Amino acid sequence: MATSTMPPPVAAGRRRAHSRSWPRLIVLLAIVAVVLYPLIWMIGTSFKSPQEIVNNIGLLPRTFTPGNYTDGWGNFDVSFARFFANSAMVSLLTVVGNGVSCLLAAYAFARLRFRLRGLWFAVMIGTLLLPGHVLIVPQYILFRTLGLVGGEWPYLPLLIPQFLATEAFFVFLMVQFMRGIPRELDEAARIDGANAFGIFRHVILPLSRPALVTTAIFSFIWTWNDFFRQLVFLSNLSDYTVPVALTLFIDSTSQSAVGPMFAMAVLSLLPVFVFFVAFQRMLVEGINTSGLKG
Amino acid sequence: MALTTAPDPTRRGTGSVRPDATRRGTGRIRHGEGLAGYVFLSPWLIGLMGITAIPMLLSLYLSFTNYDILTPWSEVEWVGLANYERMFTNDPSWWHSVGVTLRFALIAVPLKLAAALGVALLLNRAWRGVGLFRGLFYLPSLLGGSVALAIVWVNMFNREGAFNSFLSLVGIQGKPWVNDPDWALETLMVLAIWQFGAPMVIFLAGLKQVPTELYEAAAVDGAGRFRQFVNVTLPMLSPVIFFNLVLETINGFQGFTAAFVLSNGTGGPVDSTLMYTLNLYITGFTDLEMGYASAMAWVFLIAIALITVVFFSTGRFWVHYSDGEEH
Numbered sequence: 001m002a003t004s005t006m007p008p009p010v011a012a013g014r015r016r017a018h019s020r021s022w023p024r025l026i027v028l029l030a031i032v033a034v035v036l037y038p039l040i041w042m043i044g045t046s047f048k049s050p051q052e053i054v055n056n057i058g059l060l061p062r063t064f065t066p067g068n069y070t071d072g073w074g075n076f077d078v079s080f081a082r083f084f085a086n087s088a089m090v091s092l093l094t095v096v097g098n099g100v101s102c103l104l105a106a107y108a109f110a111r112l113r114f115r116l117r118g119l120w121f122a123v124m125i126g127t128l129l130l131p132g133h134v135l136i137v138p139q140y141i142l143f144r145t146l147g148l149v150g151g152e153w154p155y156l157p158l159l160i161p162q163f164l165a166t167e168a169f170f171v172f173l174m175v176q177f178m179r180g181i182p183r184e185l186d187e188a189a190r191i192d193g194a195n196a197f198g199i200f201r202h203v204i205l206p207l208s209r210p211a212l213v214t215t216a217i218f219s220f221i222w223t224w225n226d227f228f229r230q231l232v233f234l235s236n237l238s239d240y241t242v243p244v245a246l247t248l249f250i251d252s253t254s255q256s257a258v259g260p261m262f263a264m265a266v267l268s269l270l271p272v273f274v275f276f277v278a279f280q281r282m283l284v285e286g287i288n289t290s291g292l293k294g
Numbered sequence: 295m296a297l298t299t300a301p302d303p304t305r306r307g308t309g310s311v312r313p314d315a316t317r318r319g320t321g322r323i324r325h326g327e328g329l330a331g332y333v334f335l336s337p338w339l340i341g342l343m344g345i346t347a348i349p350m351l352l353s354l355y356l357s358f359t360n361y362d363i364l365t366p367w368s369e370v371e372w373v374g375l376a377n378y379e380r381m382f383t384n385d386p387s388w389w390h391s392v393g394v395t396l397r398f399a400l401i402a403v404p405l406k407l408a409a410a411l412g413v414a415l416l417l418n419r420a421w422r423g424v425g426l427f428r429g430l431f432y433l434p435s436l437l438g439g440s441v442a443l444a445i446v447w448v449n450m451f452n453r454e455g456a457f458n459s460f461l462s463l464v465g466i467q468g469k470p471w472v473n474d475p476d477w478a479l480e481t482l483m484v485l486a487i488w489q490f491g492a493p494m495v496i497f498l499a500g501l502k503q504v505p506t507e508l509y510e511a512a513a514v515d516g517a518g519r520f521r522q523f524v525n526v527t528l529p530m531l532s533p534v535i536f537f538n539l540v541l542e543t544i545n546g547f548q549g550f551t552a553a554f555v556l557s558n559g560t561g562g563p564v565d566s567t568l569m570y571t572l573n574l575y576i577t578g579f580t581d582l583e584m585g586y587a588s589a590m591a592w593v594f595l596i597a598i599a600l601i602t603v604v605f606f607s608t609g610r611f612w613v614h615y616s617d618g619e620e621h
Contacts, residue, residue: 021421028416028427035434035488041456042446057459105338114331124338127346131548131598133571134591137578138349138356141363164341171338196330225440227551228571232579243441243551250445250558258449265442276436280429283436 046262053258065259069267072260076248078238080264087224087241088271090155094223095216097162098170102215103208105165106174107200111186127168136232143233150235157233162219170215177211178204217279221272242268357589362582370585377589388590390565391573394479398569399546402483407538409490414497415527428498432491444485444555448472451481472556475566482552482567493538500534501527529614536613540605544598550575570594 040059046068048061056062073080108114109121143149143157165171185203194202227243234240240248246268249261276283332339357377361370381388413431417424437443450456451471458468471477508526517525528535553567554575561568561576574594578587 024416028413031413032427032430035431037456038443038446038450038488039433039437041450042442045449054454057454057456059456101337101341104334104336108331108334108338112327112331112334114328114335117331120335120339120342123342127342129544129598129602130346131544131571131594133548133550133574134595135346135349135353136575137584137587137591138353139345140579141352141356141584142344142349144363161341161345163337164345165338166341166345196327196334200334221436225437227441227554228575231554232575246441246445247555247559250555261445262449265445268442269437269440272436272440276429276433280432281425283432 042262043266046259046266048259050259068259068263072264072267075257075260075264076237076245078240078245080242080245080267082238083240083242083245084267086155086239087243087268090158090230090241091220091223093155093159094162095219097159098165098167098219099212099215101163101165102167102170102174103205103212105171106178107204109171110175110178111199111204112196124168124171127166128172133228136229140232149233150239154234154236154239158229162223167219170219173215174208174211177208181207214282217275217283221275224271353588353591356585357592359585361585361588363584364582373585377586378593380586381589381593387565387568388573391561391568391570394566394568395547395549395570398479398483398486398549399543402486403539403542403546405483406487406490406542407493407535409487410493410538411497411531411535413490414494414501415523417494417498418501428495432495434489435492438485438489439551441551441555444552447481447485447552448556451477451484473563475562475564478556478563478566482549482556485552486546486549493542496534496538497531500531504530532613533615536605536609540602543601543605547571547594547598547601 037059044059044061045053047064047066048056048068049063049065052061052063052065105124109117109124139157139161140149143160148154148156148160161167181204185207186199189199189203225243230241230244231247234244242264246261246264249257249264358372358374359370360373360376417427417431434443452458452473453468453470455471457471461468469477471481504527508530509522512522512526548571549569550571553561553569553572557563557567557572559572559576559580561572570590571594574587574590577583577590
């Protein structure tokens with residue numbers, strides 16, 4: 001936190017700050033326009049009629065066509081309500097799984113001493129850079145052999161890894177955070193008779209809330225947006241999550257599907273956008289400091 | 295995916311990758327703590343074995359077989375190095391996908407980092423509104439990896455898309471870029487560059503840690519703004535540049551979603567968006583050649599490991615650590 005609240009260095013430019021601020025602002029606004037254009041165009045297109053999608057390539061529709069949203073919602077045999085519910089369930093359970101399992105592992109790495117700890121920690125750091133695509137084929141085979149792919153509850157292959165702290169990034173983030181919690185608190189609790197579990201329960205857990213919140217937000221957004229694993233492991237239409245369902249639109253090439261497709265694309269990004277607005281500071285600063293103070 | 299945002303490289307000096315730098319595990323393990331350690335670590339250990347280690351070994355074994363999901367295990371044939379041989383000598387589309395992936399990473403990653411650094415320099419001043427700009431620029435990094443944004447992108451660069459309407463304003467006749475084998479991958483590069491916000495945030499944090507005195511000293515010595523940038527900012531920022539470069543390169547190699555959406559899962563038009571991971575997916579899950587796909591996955595893993603090693607071994611020639619630590 002210390003670095004983020006500090007004013008940035010004004011360096012050598014302060015004396016000329018006024019003469020510089022206008023060109024700088026104009027450049028920045030131009031970049032804002034480039035960054036926001038696709039998003040505004042997406043929202044605009046989601047309200048265009050099929051004719052306008054071909055004729056009117058401007059940002060805004062001439063006549064608002066909110067019907068795209070109802071058309072898209074019911075475009076397939078299974079309603080988008082189901083896809084959204086599936087996505088929400090997978091994302092929220094991932095939040096729980098990552099929060100619990102990564103916190104336990106991080107506490108062991110950050111505070112407890114046990115044999116081979118250095119080795120396991122190095123292995124954990126190694127898995128940080130391990131591309132998920134490398135493991136998808138054998139994981140699919142294993143989960144299929146266990147009867148979990150397309151089974152009674154097809155989300156287990158997506159969720160089991162998340163309950164086993166395989167997202168090393170969050171473990172690392174929490175270890176870094178816990179290093180910043182004063183050890184005197186552990187010692188005080190130990191003098192009061194707490195063992196490793198008591199210290200976890202009464203010292204580390206309550207003080208790790210910021211790291212947990214950061215983990216929860218990123219877990220949710222990444223899982224909500226994730227496509228690759230959900231594409232591989234979900235095979236029945238009624239089990240689809242939103243990203244997988246959205247690709248169904250691509251198959252139907254007819255021009256009339258573009259409006260509904262955009263409408264559902266907009267809706268699918270809404271939860272991420274809400275998170276962004278609500279936690280903007282945390283998201284941006286969470287990367288750099290709050291969760292990671294040494 | 296998990297690597298789009300990352301542990302903070304800007305906090306020099308605290309970056310020792312050791313669980314507890316102050317008290318290494320050489321001391322006596324307190325009674326009962328060793329057991330507690332493994333109790334707390336057990337979910338992670340089970341995950342390491344079941345989700346990572348065993349699948350890795352299984353995939354290594356499969357890479358020497360002709361396994362597909364349909365044949366029973368008893369009929370799986372050991373084919374030795376045949377999969378690897380086929381990959382290197384008899385599979386033009388594999389080589390093609392390597393080329394597509396390299397081209398994507400070599401062009402998109404430097405441009406993305408340049409954009410990130412440039413905008414970070416523009417924002418590196420204390421004035422009202424910085425937070426707003428920073429947040430707006432970060433937004434694409436949150437949204438850009440999604441299927442929804444890929445759909446938008448494909449339509450934006452299609453014949454009737456927004457990009458062509460912009461071109462027509464300046465009198466240029468556009469074309470359906472996403473259907474043109476010469477341009478489809480470029481549209482995906484633009485999508486990657488559009489998400490410059492995540493590395494920008496890391497650059498901004500790094501810029502804040504450059505001591506003001508260095509600029510003052512440089513100014514006293516008569517260095518202009520450009521010299522200050524080259525001789526102060528770049529060396530002081532080199533650990534962060536290095537970190538972003540490693541991360542974005544590895545991420546760049548793994549681009550999948552946008553290529554899948556653009557080509558409807560085929561890597562087209564004419565294999566122009568056949569990224570390595572997409573090729574792997576098609577081989578394993580469309581063609582069901584899982585033995586061959588496993589071999590492809592192992593080559594990918596080794597390539598990523600080698601590239602990381604190359605980065606770290608060349609890094610010491612240009613990455614400057616101000617606290618005198620040699621990494």
